Amino acid sequence: MTRWRVYASPGLNMLGRCYHSCWGGTPDLTRAAACFGQAVLKGDVWGCYDLAILTIRGMGVARDLIRALSLFTTGAEARHVKSMNLYARFLGEGWGVA
Numbered sequence: 001m002t003r004w005r006v007y008a009s010p011g012l013n014m015l016g017r018c019y020h021s022c023w024g025g026t027p028d029l030t031r032a033a034a035c036f037g038q039a040v041l042k043g044d045v046w047g048c049y050d051l052a053i054l055t056i057r058g059m060g061v062a063r064d065l066i067r068a069l070s071l072f073t074t075g076a077e078a079r080h081v082k083s084m085n086l087y088a089r090f091l092g093e094g095w096g097v098a
Contacts, residue, residue: 009044012036016050020060029060040071045080048072052086065096 016035019028033054039047052071054060069090075083090096 009039009042009047012039012042013044013047013050016047020050020054029054031060033060040074045075045078045083048075048078049080049083049086052083065090069096 012035016032016039018024019032019035021027033051036047036051036054040051048071051061052068052075055062055064055068055071057063069087072083072087072090076087
């Protein structure tokens, strides 16, 4: 029998949240970031937001404000409200922007 795999972007993002929030196991921020990254590649705006949050904090991935800003920008352009909020915060605070 073949192992079940998650292909849909919302499923990948939710799997990342499980690893991030230790739902059903121990936390694994590296795996959470990897799941969020796969969701981003499939166009999931929640994946952009969740990966950006980890990237701002350097949790499971290297801290990188420019990458986080790019992820929030992608989400904001897709009208994801939480991404819009953080995008505006970056602009207001001058994080990663001139």
